[in-house]
Amino acid sequence: MQIKAPNKSYTGESFGVMFQHGVGKTDDPWLISRFKEKGFIVEEEPDEVNTADLEKQIAKLEAENKALKKQVKESKKDTTDAAAKKEDGK
Incomplete structure (x- = not known):
């Protein structure tokens, strides 16, 4: 899943997920729920x-x-x- 940080320019690590320009990726259900709770946007990854x-x-x-x-x-x-x-x- 693609995780979008509230700060679109955020580059760094959050909950063990690396973000670059406000975008990170994880398939971990627990992490996904935590990111949602914290106001991150969770989306399906676009198809290649x-x-x-x-x-x-x-x-x-x-x-x-x-x-x-x-x-x-x-x-x-x-x-x-x-x-x-x-x-x-x-």
């Missing part, structure tokens, strides 16, 4: 981000975006061509 997976997702979305832009461009061209043919036929 897998940047390789995110980069793959970004590449896939960029490719999809490029394909969609191409479709829109072709659709506009087809619409313009159809309108021009209609004008020529009048």
